[in-house]
Amino acid sequence: MRVWMLGFLLGTFAAVISPWLLPLWLSCVVIMVAAAPIWRITALSLLVSGLCLAMALTSLRGAQMLQARLDSTCNAAPAVVTGLISSLPRHTPMQSGQARQRFELRVESIEPSACSGPRTLLLTYYGEQRLQPGERWRFHVTLRRPWGLANPGSFNMQSWYALSGIDGLGTVSARAHRLDDCEACRLRYAAHRLRQHVSAVIERAGLSPLATAVLQAVSVADKSGIDYQKWYLFQQYGINHLLVISGLHVAFVAGLAYLLGRLMCSCLQGYSARAAALPWPEICAVGSASCYVALAGFSVATVRALIMLLCFMLARICGRTSSGFNSLLLAALVVLVLNPLEIVGSGFWLSFGAVAALLWMAQWQRRRGPLGRAVQPHMVMTLLMLPMGAIWLGGSSWVAAPSNMLMVPLTGLLVVPLALLGVLLHGVSESLTLLCWQVAAAPLDIVGPAAALLAERYRLFVPLHATPVAQLLALLGVMVAVMPWAARYRPGIAALFLPLLLGRAASSEMPTLDVLDVGQGSAVVFRAGNRALLYDTGGGSPSGPNLAASVVLPWLRAAGVTRLDTLVISHEDLDHSAGASTVVDAMEVVHWLAGEPRGVRARGCRTGQAWSWPGDIRFHILSPVGTEEGNDASCVLFIHAPGMRALLAGDIGVGQERALISYWRSALAADVLLVGHHGSLTSTSQAWLNWVSPSLAIVGAGYASRFGHPHPTVIQRLRRAGIKVRETALTGAITVRPGATGTLELRYHRDGLQPWWM
Structure with a gap:
């Protein structure tokens, strides 16, 4: 079998x-x-x-x-959607003071009918009304296909959409209309409504922001309070898995219920031997875990954990106590029957990999004292997270073992039980409910500030990117490290981890230009030899989540770049500059130039600045003079390398293009042009194209951009000039190199055979 x-x-x-x-x-x-x-x-x-x-x-x-899935002809199309809110809306405060709500809508109808295929839409709503699960609404939306950024080394959002059953995306573009609810629909989503109510009660309990966010997350899987800073803090210590209700939390609840079941058996012994013979521990464990999974909204991670628990409990009831791996395989099989795409998700491999590692360890380590049994699982998990973290998370925390030894028991034996006890007591006694939550919050309020202080002073998360061979060697090292004879060969076992820990050095003998897919923004990397230049960092929030953290830095690390010779920020618009501080804090930056250096530790870009690298690589700043403002203050960079000339134009408009033409004239001629202002109609004039005369034009804009970038007129103008046009939104990240025959060699991240669900 x-x-x-x-x-x-x-x-x-x-x-x-x-x-x-x-x-x-x-x-x-x-x-x-x-x-x-x-x-x-x-x-x-x-x-x-x-x-x-x-x-x-x-x-x-x-x-x-x-x-x-939403048909491609309906992309960016307006539609009227009627349906049921089928998930817990996630609230995110915006800088404007407005709240954003994201939720899943179970579709009843879509007009026009040509777009009526999707069953589940992920909608974004900026209105003031607080939405609730089970409500029927009619929304005027702008539809989009489930699409994501495509770059080496970064998270694949398209796989998440496919795995989560999201058939289309949409933004509510006009007033929403509440419709009459059906009683059956309200009952169907009663668990979600209970979750929303509990989350609101926790929010009003007067706890600290950290404690409120953690209790909401571990009680009802509401992660609205887990902002970028909190997630980043937990990641530094390798304990962000505690913020997501998963196998660990379900196991805690099931374990406590199992002990209660054993106590019940002991109590029943004196009354009814027949009743005591029933598998009460297993029944209590599965029943309690099922209720917890329902309270968590039957999320993918919790359902996966419940299936694993069911398989293991079934094996115990049947007397198959030695069938750990069989139970694990059976659980994986059931999960994949329900959703085959689980196998490409990080959660599948991390959860099943962790259980497999513990089962493997248990086979070899049978003679350990209490301390050894408590410490060794955390050490094994720390070793396992080196290769697994490199594959799925981009790195691992070097303090994960002690952090988990402290926080896992604290969360499992105190925070989660008291949080759930408070939920059970709600409606019985408000004072007892508040007491439970206050006691659960106390250790979080003590540990949290101290952890934040250490994370500010020290870099606790180690980025790891290595070849598949290095990752496999590290996995082999984890397997042999737990064997009884491993102590005699510690140097050899440690050597198996060295290729992963050392990574790979950046080396690009041939000049290479990489235009990353950062949506509505720009981020370009130029490499030659062991040197690298980064032009812009993509969009986002300077103090919160940004594309430098999620795309640019993972790409640089995957390419082996650990040091930037030059960082150029074209101008201060957030779609170009949001991640500048993130990059500077994460790696060494030798030189930092900016078109608008106000408030940053950078020198201003000025016309005439120039520098060079070995191998006849030359850089020239063509603009600004120093009097420009806004988009026209963009730092225009010309790169001259053997076999390739590239012009990066920032967001300059037609007027600044005319000024550059009058000053630089034939010196503007380039092979590659990064189209100005993402293909906006305010840039890329015919005169500009005549003087630059590129063979390749690259447009960095968002997929189905709400700004209408690139403008069709600009694309037609480029094509009429015989220029090859490529859009990162369609191709993913683009790599440009000089070809052997004097032409440019192009490679696209979306090239080749993509999986059918992409």
Whole structure:
């Protein structure tokens, strides 16, 4: 059976990463092939059977998913959507003072009917009315396909949309209309309404912001209070998994309920032997965990944890106490049957990987004292998170082991039980409810400020990016480190982690220009030899989440860049400059130039500035003179390298283009042009194109941009001039290198065979 389940896992993985789905008729044939081992059972036939069945089921499920996805013809189209709010709205305060609410809408109807495929939309609402789960609404929205930024080394948002069952996105563009509710609908989403009520009560309890956010997160999975700073703080210590209700939290609740079940059995012994013989510990564990998962909104992580628990408890009831790995495989199989795309999610690998590592450790470590049994799991998890963190999180915390040894028991034995006890007592006694939450908040209020102070002074999170070979060697190191004879070979085992910890040095002998996909903004990296220049950092918030943290820095680390020779910020618009401080704080920056250096530790860009690198690499600042303001103050950078000339124009308008033409004239000629102001109609005049005369024009703008970038007139103007046009929104990150024949060599991140769900 284990062989068949392994085949099923392999088949699911193969079908999910495949560019194609099996047609319906072929899926039926494959299912018949999968049934063949019934007549002749061998290990190979079982493996093939599981593989074939998984591929067929994934193809059938995938066809349904693609059929429900918003059609490309409806992208950026206005529509009227009617449906039920099917999730807990997530509230985010905006700088304007307005609140943003994001929620899932279970679609009943969409007008026009040509856009009526999606079943679930993820909508963004900026209105003042507080939305509630189970309510029926009619929204005027602007629809978008579930699309995401595409860059090496960064989070794949498209995979998250697909995994979460999001068929389309939308922004509410006009007044929303509340419709009459149906009683059945309110009952259907009663758990979500309870979650929202509990979250609101915790918010009014008068606790500190940190304690409020943590209690909301661990009680009802409401992460509205977990802002960027809090998430970043927990990440520094390797304990941000405590903020997401997952297997660890479900295991805590199930473990406490299991102990209560055993106590119940002891109490029943004197009254009824028959009643005491029932598996009360397992029943209590599963029942309590199920209620907790419902309170968490049946999120993907909690459902996955509940399935794992069900499989393990079922094994105990059946007397299969030694079938840990079989139970784990069965749980993975059930999860993938329900949603095959789970296999490309980080949560699947992190949760199942953690349990597998603990089971592996338990096989080899049977003679440990109490201290060893308490410490070793955290040490194993710390080692495991080195390769797993490099693959999925971009790094790991070097203080994760002591942090988890403190916070896991504190959260599991105090914070979570008291938070849930407060939920149970709500409506019975408000004073007892408040007391529970205050006691749960007390250790958080003590630990939180001290942790924040240390995180400010020391860099606790270590970025890790290495080759797949280095990651596999580190995983092998984790496996052998727990074996009894490992102590004799510590230097050899430690050597298995060195390729991962040392990373890889940046080396690009050929001049390379990388235009990253940062949506409505710009971020360009130029590399030659072991040197690197970054032009702009993408958008976001200077003090909060920004694309420098989520895209630019992961890309630089994946490329082996740990030091920037030059950082150029074209001007102070946030879509260009938001991540400047994030980059400077994260890595060494030798020179920092800015078109508008007000309030930053940078020198101003001025016409005539120039510098060079070895290998005949030259840089020239063409603008500004110093009197310009706004977009025209953009730092215009010309890069001259053997086989490639690139002109990065920032956001300059037509007037500044004329000024540059009159001064620089033929010196503007370039092979690559970063189109000014994201392709806006206010830039990229015909005269500008005549003098620059590029063979390639790259547009950095958002997908289905609400600003209308790039403007169709600008695209037509470029194409009429015979210029090859590429948009990062469509191609993902673009890499440009000099070709062997004097032409430019291009590579796109979305190139090649993409999985069918992309």
